[in-house]
Amino acid sequence: MQEAIFKSSVLVEALPYMQSFHNKYVVVKFGGSVFTQDEHLHNVLQDLVFMRQAGMRPVLVHGGGPFINKAMQDKGIKPKFINGQRVTDKATLNIVSDVLIGHVGERIVKIIESFGGKAKTVNRELAIVAEKHMPEGVDLGFVGKISQIKHDIFEEISNNGGIPVVSPLGMDITGQLYNINGDIAAWKIAADLKAEKLVFLSNIKGIMRDMHNDDSLISTMRVERIAEYINNGTISGGMIPKVKAAENAIRSGVHKTHIVDGRLRHALLLEIFSEKGVGTQIIKSTDPEGYATSETLKLYDEFVIGNYGRLPVVINKAKGSRIWDVENKSYLDFFPGFAVSGIGYNHDKVVEALHRQTDELLHIGNNFHMEAQAILAKLIAQHSYPVKSFFCNSGAEANEAAIKLARIYHQGKRNKIITTIGSFHGRTLGSLSATGQESLQKEFTPIVPGFTYIPFNDIDALKEIDQNTAAVMIELIQGEGGINVATEKYVKKLQETCQKNGVLLIIDEVQTGMGRTGKYFSFQHFDIKPDIFTLAKSLGGGMAIGSMSAKPEISAALVPGTHGSTFGGNPMACRAGIAVFEAIDEEKMLDNVADIQKLMLKKLQSLKSKYNIITDLRGKGVMIGIQVAKNGMQIMQDCLKAGLIINCTKGDTLRMLPAINITPAEIDEGLAIFETILEKHQ
Ligand SMILES: *Cc1c(COP(=O)(O)O)cnc(C)c1O
Numbered sequence: 001m002q003e004a005i006f007k008s009s010v011l012v013e014a015l016p017y018m019q020s021f022h023n024k025y026v027v028v029k030f031g032g033s034v035f036t037q038d039e040h041l042h043n044v045l046q047d048l049v050f051m052r053q054a055g056m057r058p059v060l061v062h063g064g065g066p067f068i069n070k071a072m073q074d075k076g077i078k079p080k081f082i083n084g085q086r087v088t089d090k091a092t093l094n095i096v097s098d099v100l101i102g103h104v105g106e107r108i109v110k111i112i113e114s115f116g117g118k119a120k121t122v123n124r125e126l127a128i129v130a131e132k133h134m135p136e137g138v139d140l141g142f143v144g145k146i147s148q149i150k151h152d153i154f155e156e157i158s159n160n161g162g163i164p165v166v167s168p169l170g171m172d173i174t175g176q177l178y179n180i181n182g183d184i185a186a187w188k189i190a191a192d193l194k195a196e197k198l199v200f201l202s203n204i205k206g207i208m209r210d211m212h213n214d215d216s217l218i219s220t221m222r223v224e225r226i227a228e229y230i231n232n233g234t235i236s237g238g239m240i241p242k243v244k245a246a247e248n249a250i251r252s253g254v255h256k257t258h259i260v261d262g263r264l265r266h267a268l269l270l271e272i273f274s275e276k277g278v279g280t281q282i283i284k285s286t287d288p289e290g291y292a293t294s295e296t297l298k299l300y301d302e303f304v305i306g307n308y309g310r311l312p313v314v315i316n317k318a319k320g321s322r323i324w325d326v327e328n329k330s331y332l333d334f335f336p337g338f339a340v341s342g343i344g345y346n347h348d349k350v351v352e353a354l355h356r357q358t359d360e361l362l363h364i365g366n367n368f369h370m371e372a373q374a375i376l377a378k379l380i381a382q383h384s385y386p387v388k389s390f391f392c393n394s395g396a397e398a399n400e401a402a403i404k405l406a407r408i409y410h411q412g413k414r415n416k417i418i419t420t421i422g423s424f425h426g427r428t429l430g431s432l433s434a435t436g437q438e439s440l441q442k443e444f445t446p447i448v449p450g451f452t453y454i455p456f457n458d459i460d461a462l463k464e465i466d467q468n469t470a471a472v473m474i475e476l477i478q479g480e481g482g483i484n485v486a487t488e489k490y491v492k493k494l495q496e497t498c499q500k501n502g503v504l505l506i507i508d509e510v511q512t513g514m515g516r517t518g519k520y521f522s523f524q525h526f527d528i529k530p531d532i533f534t535l536a537k538s539l540g541g542g543m544a545i546g547s548m549s550a551k552p553e554i555s556a557a558l559v560p561g562t563h564g565s566t567f568g569g570n571p572m573a574c575r576a577g578i579a580v581f582e583a584i585d586e587e588k589m590l591d592n593v594a595d596i597q598k599l600m601l602k603k604l605q606s607l608k609s610k611y612n613i614i615t616d617l618r619g620k621g622v623m624i625g626i627q628v629a630k631n632g633m634q635i636m637q638d639c640l641k642a643g644l645i646i647n648c649t650k651g652d653t654l655r656m657l658p659a660i661n662i663t664p665a666e667i668d669e670g671l672a673i674f675e676t677i678l679e680k681h682q
Helices: 002-021 032-036 038-053 065-074 090-114 151-159 182-192 223-231 239-251 267-273 293-303 348-360 371-382 395-409 429-434 438-444 460-464 488-501 571-586 589-610 632-641 664-681
Strands: 025-030 057-062 118-121 128-132 144-149 162-166 169-171 177-179 197-202 220-222 256-261 280-283 315-319 322-325 330-333 388-392 416-420 451-454 469-474 504-508 532-535 546-550 614-620 623-628 647-649 653-656
Touching: 002 267, 025 038, 025 182, 038 057, 038 090, 038 162, 038 267, 057 090, 057 151, 057 182, 065 090, 090 118, 090 162, 090 169, 090 177, 128 177, 144 169, 144 177, 144 182, 151 162, 182 197, 182 239, 197 239, 197 267, 220 223, 223 239, 223 280, 239 256, 239 280, 256 267, 330 664, 348 571, 371 388, 371 546, 371 571, 388 395, 395 416, 395 429, 395 469, 395 504, 395 532, 395 546, 429 438, 451 460, 460 488, 469 488, 488 504, 571 589, 589 614, 589 623, 589 664, 632 647, 632 653, 632 664
Parallel strands: 025 057, 025 197, 057 162, 118 162, 128 169, 197 256, 220 280, 416 451, 416 469, 469 504, 504 532
Antiparallel strands: 128 144, 169 177, 256 280, 315 322, 322 330, 388 546, 532 546, 614 623, 623 653, 647 653
16 A cells, blocks of 8 residues: 555656656667666666657667677777777778667667567668768768758657667768767757757766765756866766766757766656656756755855754745755645745745736835835735835834834834833844843843833733833734733723823734734734734745834824835835735635634644643634643654644744645645654653
8 A cells, every 4th residue: 555655656746747748859868888788778768668658759869889899899890099089980880880770779679669669760861960070180080070960850750659769870961871979969969859858878876076975966967067067077087078968958958958877777767757866967057056955054054154043954945835855855834934925935926926027127226116115005004004104124124113113203202112021023133122032132232222021911011101101012922922812801901001191002913914813914803903013024925025004193203314224115025015915815815714723723622632742722813832841842843854844932832824825635734744743742
């Protein structure tokens, strides 16, 4: 059963590749060394038949190495060289053509037929037109260079369901044959047929960073780096012409080239039908670099400041609620992008909006007006109440702006700002000073003066709000602080007290905003209209953007010269923000949050009654904290290994903030993984 499931999953992984390569040419070149064992040859040819049956158009270019050497020995012909280049005289040419077209070519056709495929050799026709080649004026006899590929001959064989089989021989119009270089023939054919891929099967694993270290295989290399690798000796000897041929193919429009070990069973299929492949692929510069995990981690060690506790996983790709690491392991993400990818990773609407905007305008200074910024500001107001917005690039900056607005609004007469213990408002000095966690501040003193911290959800403590207070800044659900939800009574009293004392109420919606709690903004659950609220994280669908929105009579205090941000509200970020609002509305994501919340709570409640390491469940919408009695970090790391991303805050609170468009099936899948880990820790 397990094995059957495994086999099916392999097939499923292959499907998108089959679809995207349908009807596309894949030129495969294999050198003589593959012939040294019949098993390898059969293996490669069977893969080719599979590719043809799966709808691709494989073309085979073969060498004949060991057979040619043997035939020459048998006839007593000694190889001749001029300047290190093999000379092809009449007798040699006869042997080469007999062996290649006659012996090897026909044998390949027979083996392909034995696997139920069709194949035809092309060299007896004028498929490769060649002329005599005299490199640097040296006469090497019947050595030719390609002047033309007759692609209609390839097309005809391929249209009839066959595999063209090519020997590295060219012909001129008089019918004279020439010995040509097989690697060059392969790339010229690939370029001419506009092939999707060119695959070199040889007797090496691929390009190694260090020849003596098997783990140093370079699985992806950009074409621009070839010269550098040749210069530093990583690519050397016989590899150079192959890699140059690969480079030429890419530069003439072939999508990818691969250098793969032909001795490996089903190397061809593995390379073509899986994400990561088994050899080295050479790609255009627009594709990602393709470092192995260890290589990227090493660069981090050396060049990136170590201010984060990072998971040892490298991610280049994500979609919806799923991410893939560079080893092609996939993870279901219940904490996408630290709450930034609230509508899932790379949402189509956001991606499309950005594509359109990149063509028009990446940046314009805030000394001009820009349409996208105006529209996004309008959308924020339409989804809340009449507010005006200022844009910046992060949550911390949004809160900085709110703090500055509160102080300038009171014209310096009040400077006290009250926040809550356990809150999190950002890492810049101002927002850090607002953050009610001494542990985060103590190494950066003196912090910005004027901040007072009161216990969260403590009605009594609201008496701290007085006529010297400029503002209260608060998260209605503390995020980093452990998913602590404010009570309705507390929020009502808070608003009343602020109003009574002329104190501005600032709600930090950086984590709770944009649908996270089932309404656009968490304050909408409490039926209040704060004077100021801040957004960031999910607002940009993955782009860096923050906003500070305030009632117009308050925001009027920010006159020119008082505050600003160079990048703030740039057209790219704002287009992304607009797309996020559209996606949430058009795809009715708030309704989804209601459904998902029910489903998650039901399942988590049942897990809580089953596993007593869960001591508490807290949250709203899809912002859920699960307090555990055991090491939360360990549970989080075990989930990661099992393919589920969650977060842990305060050491004992597991945080699940899945995308607000996550599906019930994905929730089931993730919580099933979660349960296996709980079981282990019980
Ligand atoms: C993440 C967060 C911030 C800080 O946002 P940055 O974009 O990291 O500066 C501020 N407030 C809350 C509630 C947050 O969750």
